[in-house]
Amino acid sequence: MTVAFWILALLLIASAIFVITAQKPVHSVAGLLAHFLFLAITYFMLSAEFLGAIQLIVYSGAILMLFVFVIALLSSGVAPFAVGPDRLPKMAAPAVAIIAVLLGLVAYAVSREPAVTPVLHGIASGPVGTAGVFGSVADFGRALFTLNLLPFEITAFILMVAVVGVILLAGDHVPYVPTRKRARLVENDMREAIVRAGEE
Amino acid sequence: MHENLLPVALANYVALSSVIFFIGVAGVVLRRNPLIMLMSIELMWNAANLLFLAFARAWLNNAGHIFAFLVITVAAAEAAIGLAIIVIVFRSRTNVDVDEVALLKG
Amino acid sequence: MLLAIWLVPLAGAIVNWAFGPQLKRAAGVVGCLALAVPFVATLLSWGVATQSTGSAVGLHQALFSWMPGFDFGLLLDPLSLIWALIITGVGFLIHVYSVGYMWNDNAIARFFAYMNFFVFAMLTLVLSDNFVGLLVGWGLVGLASYFLIGFWFFKPTAVAAARKAFVINVVGDVAIMFAIFLMFAKVGSTSFATVFAHVPALGNWLFAVCLFLFIGAAAKSAQIPLHTWLPDAMEGPTPVSALIHAATMVTAGVYLVARCWPLWNASHEAQLLVGTIGGLTALAGALLGIAQWDIKRILAYSTMSQIGYMIMGVGVTAYQAGVAHFFTHAFFKACLFLGAGIVIHELADEQDIRRMGGMRSRAPVAFFAMFAAVLAISGFPGFAGFFSKDAVVFGALEHGHPWLYIVGIVTAGITAYYMFRLFFVTFFGTYRGDLDPAQVGMTNAAPPAASEPSHGDSHAPAWLMAAPVALLGIFSVVAGYVMIGSSSPWNRFFAQTFPSENLTAPAIGEGWTTAILFVVMAAGIAIAYLRYATPAALADAPARLRAESQRLPAILVRLYYFDEIIDWLFVKPSQALGRFFGRIFDPDVIDGVVRGLVLFSTDMGGLVRGAQTGLLRSYALVIVFGATLFAIYYALQGAAH
Numbered sequence: 001m002t003v004a005f006w007i008l009a010l011l012l013i014a015s016a017i018f019v020i021t022a023q024k025p026v027h028s029v030a031g032l033l034a035h036f037l038f039l040a041i042t043y044f045m046l047s048a049e050f051l052g053a054i055q056l057i058v059y060s061g062a063i064l065m066l067f068v069f070v071i072a073l074l075s076s077g078v079a080p081f082a083v084g085p086d087r088l089p090k091m092a093a094p095a096v097a098i099i100a101v102l103l104g105l106v107a108y109a110v111s112r113e114p115a116v117t118p119v120l121h122g123i124a125s126g127p128v129g130t131a132g133v134f135g136s137v138a139d140f141g142r143a144l145f146t147l148n149l150l151p152f153e154i155t156a157f158i159l160m161v162a163v164v165g166v167i168l169l170a171g172d173h174v175p176y177v178p179t180r181k182r183a184r185l186v187e188n189d190m191r192e193a194i195v196r197a198g199e200e
Numbered sequence: 201m202h203e204n205l206l207p208v209a210l211a212n213y214v215a216l217s218s219v220i221f222f223i224g225v226a227g228v229v230l231r232r233n234p235l236i237m238l239m240s241i242e243l244m245w246n247a248a249n250l251l252f253l254a255f256a257r258a259w260l261n262n263a264g265h266i267f268a269f270l271v272i273t274v275a276a277a278e279a280a281i282g283l284a285i286i287v288i289v290f291r292s293r294t295n296v297d298v299d300e301v302a303l304l305k306g
Numbered sequence: 307m308l309l310a311i312w313l314v315p316l317a318g319a320i321v322n323w324a325f326g327p328q329l330k331r332a333a334g335v336v337g338c339l340a341l342a343v344p345f346v347a348t349l350l351s352w353g354v355a356t357q358s359t360g361s362a363v364g365l366h367q368a369l370f371s372w373m374p375g376f377d378f379g380l381l382l383d384p385l386s387l388i389w390a391l392i393i394t395g396v397g398f399l400i401h402v403y404s405v406g407y408m409w410n411d412n413a414i415a416r417f418f419a420y421m422n423f424f425v426f427a428m429l430t431l432v433l434s435d436n437f438v439g440l441l442v443g444w445g446l447v448g449l450a451s452y453f454l455i456g457f458w459f460f461k462p463t464a465v466a467a468a469r470k471a472f473v474i475n476v477v478g479d480v481a482i483m484f485a486i487f488l489m490f491a492k493v494g495s496t497s498f499a500t501v502f503a504h505v506p507a508l509g510n511w512l513f514a515v516c517l518f519l520f521i522g523a524a525a526k527s528a529q530i531p532l533h534t535w536l537p538d539a540m541e542g543p544t545p546v547s548a549l550i551h552a553a554t555m556v557t558a559g560v561y562l563v564a565r566c567w568p569l570w571n572a573s574h575e576a577q578l579l580v581g582t583i584g585g586l587t588a589l590a591g592a593l594l595g596i597a598q599w600d601i602k603r604i605l606a607y608s609t610m611s612q613i614g615y616m617i618m619g620v621g622v623t624a625y626q627a628g629v630a631h632f633f634t635h636a637f638f639k640a641c642l643f644l645g646a647g648i649v650i651h652e653l654a655d656e657q658d659i660r661r662m663g664g665m666r667s668r669a670p671v672a673f674f675a676m677f678a679a680v681l682a683i684s685g686f687p688g689f690a691g692f693f694s695k696d697a698v699v700f701g702a703l704e705h706g707h708p709w710l711y712i713v714g715i716v717t718a719g720i721t722a723y724y725m726f727r728l729f730f731v732t733f734f735g736t737y738r739g740d741l742d743p744a745q746v747g748m749t750n751a752a753p754p755a756a757s758e759p760s761h762g763d764s765h766a767p768a769w770l771m772a773a774p775v776a777l778l779g780i781f782s783v784v785a786g787y788v789m790i791g792s793s794s795p796w797n798r799f800f801a802q803t804f805p806s807e808n809l810t811a812p813a814i815g816e817g818w819t820t821a822i823l824f825v826v827m828a829a830g831i832a833i834a835y836l837r838y839a840t841p842a843a844l845a846d847a848p849a850r851l852r853a854e855s856q857r858l859p860a861i862l863v864r865l866y867y868f869d870e871i872i873d874w875l876f877v878k879p880s881q882a883l884g885r886f887f888g889r890i891f892d893p894d895v896i897d898g899v900v901r902g903l904v905l906f907s908t909d910m911g912g913l914v915r916g917a918q919t920g921l922l923r924s925y926a927l928v929i930v931f932g933a934t935l936f937a938i939y940y941a942l943q944g945a946a947h
Contacts, residue, residue: 048253110214
């Protein structure tokens with residue numbers, strides 16, 4: 001198990017670095033796909049079987065497909081990315097410095113083992129896939145739909161808002177009209193109506 | 201005690217998650233391609249999720265699972281909105297270079 | 307039942323408001339129905355309104371509670387019953403008349419919406435069982451009056467008159483509010499019953515409460531010095547003048563004083579104040595009536611004068627007499643206004659009586675009805691006004707106010723004179739509208755048709771306007787018959803409402819009072835006859851009118867300079883204050899501060915402007931930097947443990 005963890009950690013870091021260094025977005029997507037696969041395996045190792053499955057279905061299946069579609073949409077014959085000069089050429093140094101500081105902090109924190117003993121809740125651990133043990137789908141579902149029903153519903157609402165927002169933003173039924181222009185149109189209509197009423 | 205419940209020590213998960221998170225941060229800060237920036241943000245979400253799940257396992261408390269689940273939904277919403285924004289920006293300017301799209305300039 | 311009386315007019319108003327364009331003239335039917343229903347309902351509630359259960363008289367219906375001490379409800383007792391009957395009954399006749407009068411007005415639906423709304427507001431005022439509800443109604447009738455005075459909003463004079471009426475009425479509203487504050491502070495309740503049961507708790511504040519209440523009453527009832535809005539209010543359509551500014555709204559002050567009789571009974575100073583103001587107004591209004599030529603303004607001043615009588619009556623605690631005068635006045639004054647409306651209509655909106663004359667043959671219904679009404683207002687024996695005016699004047703003496711008694715008698719003579727002057731000049735002689743305006747003494751002759759919008763050629767059925775006038779004329783004769791004798795139906799009706807008093811008989815008996823009044827009135831009529839209606843005077847009418855126009859004393863023509871005084875006392879100082887703020891304080895002080903702030907924020911903005919590159923990645927880096935600071939802070943915290 002320990003060996004598996006280290007291999008996975010290595011693969012995760014490597015694929016993540018590939019994601020942010022790849023020149024073409026399609027390559028990044030491929031890297032991200034690999035990253036998500038490794039991550040799902042890690043989840044399974046942590047007995048989070050349901051979330052591992054969700055990771056595969058939602059991320060690899062849905063979100064990454066969205067990315068691919070958008071890349072296909074944008075890249076049809078043009079290269080829309082990085083058309084102008086890099087306006088922040090000196091970003092790397094401070095960014096790396098900050099990240100180094102933060103990583104140092106993490107290393108410092110990790111080196112100090114937490115002194116507290118975790119309070120364990122009375123859920124038995126057992127083989128993956130068995131109902132009634134920690135991380136099983138049944139266990140997760142019960143927790144989600146009883147104690148955490150309200151957050152669940154709120155998430156559903158957020159998703160709905162996102163759907164509405166995406167339709168509003170990307171739908172091509174209405175050309176985007178700046179509010180001020182639309183207000184001027186309405187104002188002109190009203191003025192005409194008043195003038196007409198006055199003539200009557 | 202919790203070492204028995206995890207494949208490796210919890211601190212290793214914290215370190216791994218941090219590293220992935222900072223790779224995501226570096227992606228957001230250093231890349232000019234908005235798609236890759238979005239992907240980097242996904243990396244950061246997932247690093248957070250990994251931490252949630254590791255702690256849930258360490259403490260045998262599935263509240264972390266619930267949280268990770270909520271994070272995934274929010275991340276999905278965020279990705280959808282972000283991609284929609286990229287699409288409309290592209291539609292009106294034919295490029296999506298974040299250094300060119302500087303409408304917030306004071 | 308009470309709710310029906312109260313809310314049906316509101317429903318009518320809403321229907322007329324909402325469906326006005328579709329209803330067109332049918333709005334009149336809606337408007338009349340919305341009054342007929344509450345009128346019938348009021349008549350049907352007669353029995354329960356006069357019943358007495360325990361100590362309370364009348365029908366009470368609780369609506370809702372707001373706070374301790376603020377219980378809203380409706381109360382129909384003999385006093386509010388009389389008012390509700392007049393409001394809905396006379397109001398109904400006036401609505402019917404309005405259908406004819408407004409026949410060709412495009413905004414007829416709006417007119418009836420306002421009228422119904424007014425009736426609703428007035429019913430709120432008289433049916434409320436507490437001071438807050440009364441104040442709500444009080445404000446709403448002011449609003450309705452504002453709408454209706456300014457009904458022809460394209461006339462600048464109408465708008466100005468509406469504004470004036472509203473402002474002066476608000477002075478009264480505020481005063482009543484102060485009275486309510488005082489009562490609530492001292493008694494802890496705003497309901498009539500509770501306050502009146504605890505009059506002693508008001509202590510030294512009693513007079514202040516009465517004073518504030520009376521300022522409100524004076525503003526609404528056009529008592530000196532808050533009367534100046536009433537003549538101007540005649541800018542509204544004539545039915546409005548008849549309903550609001552003669553029959554109902556302006557008598558709200560009388561209602562208020564009569565309703566609060568326990569307060570007035572307890573405060574001698576308040577009686578003196580109200581009686582004196584009432585007497586003064588009666589006299590002043592009558593004197594002003596002499597000097598007017600506009601038919602509606604004459605009637606407006608006579609209204610003011612007659613309300614002065616009522617206020618005097620209730621002020622000297624002769625409540626029944628004051629209310630009786632309200633009752634009869636509603637009929638004959640509405641009749642006068644509606645008759646005048648017929649004449650005005652007939653002459654294409656001419657309102658100056660110098661250009662009238664000979665209307666007897668052209669408007670016979672108006673002639674006979676107004677003849678009855680003029681006799682009634684003059685107090686001719688057998689007509690309605692005779693009984694009530696007699697009661698008021700005698701009541702003043704009976705309650706120990708001989709000066710007011712004399713004022714009442716003198717005013718009665720003047721009233722007879724100027725009302726018959728109006729009557730003779732309008733209806734007798736020959737028509738003078740064809741003459742040159744200057745020939746009858748008009749100096750600033752406005753083109754006659756400009757005052758009201760011209761009417762189309764389609765005419766309403768004549769009975770629509772004639773029938774209400776005729777009915778009101780009949781009531782002007784018979785309405786007083788319920789008041790004959792000391793055990794009359796009127797007295798029995800109010801037996802449980804007002805306190806009974808044992809008064810020592812005054813030096814001059816009631817019979818003598820009647821005789822004196824009759825003599826004075828006859829003298830007034832005789833003078834009017836000699837000046838305007840003898841054959842010689844009729845033949846020479848234009849010259850005589852011209853001479854009189856030039857001879858009128860300036861103080862009467864300028865209305866005692868009240869408008870000028872108010873202008874000088876209030877308007878000019880506030881204008882000066884406004885100029886100070888507008889020209890000096892605002893640009894230099896306030897704007898200076900604002901400009902300073904603008905400069906300051908521009909400078910500050912310039913400082914941080916450089917950070918706003920608009921580049922997404924720099925923002926991201928700043929966020930990360932901030933997060934790093936937090937992380938360092940927590941790491942240090944953790945290390946400190």
